[in-house]
Amino acid sequence: MSVAGEPRVRNALTIDVEDYFQVSALASHFPKDAWENTPCRVERNVQRILEMLREQGAKATFFTLGWVAERYPALIRLIAEEGHELASHGYGHERASAQTPEAFLADITLAKVVLEDIASCEVKGYRAPSFSVGASNPWAHGCIEEAGYRYSSSVYPVKHDHYGVPDAPRFPYVVGDGLVEIPISTVRRLGRNWPVGGGGYFRLLPYPVSAWGIRKVNEEDGKPAIFYFHPWEIDPEQPVVQQASAKTRFRHYVNLSRTEARLQRLLQDFAWGRMDEVFLPASRPAA
Numbered sequence: 001m002s003v004a005g006e007p008r009v010r011n012a013l014t015i016d017v018e019d020y021f022q023v024s025a026l027a028s029h030f031p032k033d034a035w036e037n038t039p040c041r042v043e044r045n046v047q048r049i050l051e052m053l054r055e056q057g058a059k060a061t062f063f064t065l066g067w068v069a070e071r072y073p074a075l076i077r078l079i080a081e082e083g084h085e086l087a088s089h090g091y092g093h094e095r096a097s098a099q100t101p102e103a104f105l106a107d108i109t110l111a112k113v114v115l116e117d118i119a120s121c122e123v124k125g126y127r128a129p130s131f132s133v134g135a136s137n138p139w140a141h142g143c144i145e146e147a148g149y150r151y152s153s154s155v156y157p158v159k160h161d162h163y164g165v166p167d168a169p170r171f172p173y174v175v176g177d178g179l180v181e182i183p184i185s186t187v188r189r190l191g192r193n194w195p196v197g198g199g200g201y202f203r204l205l206p207y208p209v210s211a212w213g214i215r216k217v218n219e220e221d222g223k224p225a226i227f228y229f230h231p232w233e234i235d236p237e238q239p240v241v242q243q244a245s246a247k248t249r250f251r252h253y254v255n256l257s258r259t260e261a262r263l264q265r266l267l268q269d270f271a272w273g274r275m276d277e278v279f280l281p282a283s284r285p286a287a
Contacts, residue, residue, distance in 0.1 A: 009218040011225040012182075012279060013272040014087075014153065015049060016127060017042065017064040020232040020239070022093045024130045025248045029241050032092065035067070041238055043072050045231035048260075050082060056267040060084050061275040063127040063153070063228075066091035066111035073118045080119040085274035087125035088112050088149070095132040096140045096154070105143040112147055124276050128154035131184070134165045145179040151280060153226065156184045158195045166193060171223055172279055182279050185225040187216045198227040203255040207262050211269055224278050227266070234260040 019042040021030035030038060046062075053060055062079050064086060069076045080086050090096075091111040096104050108126055115123045126149045133140040133154035144152045152175075157168040170193060172182045184197035195201045196213025210227075217225040232238055236256040241249070 008271040009224055010271045010273045010278055011214065011218070011227060012275045013053075013058060013060040013267075014127070014226060014228040014275060015046075015060055015062050016089055016129075016228060016230050017046060017062050017068055018089060018093055018129075018230060018232075019068065020235070022065065022067075023230075023232070023252065024093070024095060025252060026241055026244060029243060039239075040071070041235055042068055042231050043075055045235050046072075046075055046079075048234060049231060050078065050084075052260075052264060052267065053084070054082070056264075056272075058267055058272040059274050059277070060272060061087050061125060063087045063089040063125065064115060065089045065093055066114040067093070069111075069114050069118050076115065076118045080121050085125070085276050086115055086119050086121060086123055087127065087275065088115055088123050089127055090129055093129045095130050096128040097132040097134065097137050101139050101143055104137075104140060105147060108144060108149070109147045112149070124150040124280070126152050126154065128152070131156040134168075141175040141179055141181065145176045149179065151180040151182055151275070153182045153184070153275065155181055156195070156197075157186055157193050159192070171221070180280065182226065182275065184228060185214070185217050187213050187220075197225065198229050200251050200254070202227075202229065202262065203233065203259055207265060210262075210266070214270060225270075226275070227272075229259070229263065234263065 019040050021038045062084055088108060088111045091107045094107055112123050126144050131154055155165050155168050157165055157170050159166045168183060170183060170186055172180050175181050186193035187196050196210055202210050214225045217223055
């Protein structure tokens with residue numbers, strides 16, 4: 001346990017900036033050629049997140065789609081102006097594992113250029129949609145490094161039906177010639193890794209479960225944790241895709257009405273910062 005008066009561990013808060021219709025699980029219901037004519041809700045949701053961060057004096061990293069940035073440049077500039085880190089989520093929310101190396105490199109290079117041109121700042125980090133970097137595409141880290149990123153947060157060391165590398169390291173590690181991979185947080189129990197880093201698990205499970213996991217990472221492992229969520233997760237009024245499977249509807253819509261209050265509590269209970277400031281100084285390989 002931390003000693004009274006001792007500074008709290010600063011964890012990394014991350015937001016994957018995509019709209020509800022860009023989620024991989026709903027891709028068959030929202031083809032890309034329909035995106036332009038689908039009502040967007042991402043701007044309102046990100047504005048609310050920025051307001052929450054302002055109220056708590058917290059900083060975060062926004063892994064942002066190039067597609068979103070091109071349509072809301074003022075929002076992207078505001079993220080950077082308020083002291084948050086702007087990072088890349090690719091351009092068109094294509095899973096890395098569903099692309100050729102050439103197409104993947106083109107997508108993440110374009111996203112970096114778009115974000116940097118709009119916000120006039122260096123984009124150091126990249127996160128693959130749906131944590132789609134793993135055993136099936138070992139070339140992906142080389143592409144991320146070639147595109148000029150300094151770190152990736154694209155591996156989730158858990159077992160999941162759509163993603164995950166259960167035997168990957170739980171904490172930052174260097175790949176290639178210096179790219180740092182920073183995995184989403186887990187706790188180790190009963191011989192396996194359990195997710196405590198946000199997303200659907202944060203909405204599904206009671207808040208104390210996530211808080212317990214983050215504290216375990218901080219106190220038991222002595223490491224900062226990484227937490228992630230999406231702007232659409234604080235938006236219970238988003239359109240419901242009734243045609244989606246029961247499993248998909250449950251995963252996407254469960255407890256949306258409770259997420260904002262839980263995030264408010266999370267912001268109060270822990271200290272939060274940007275990925276680059278929390279991890280890069282300690283993770284940068286020696287010269």
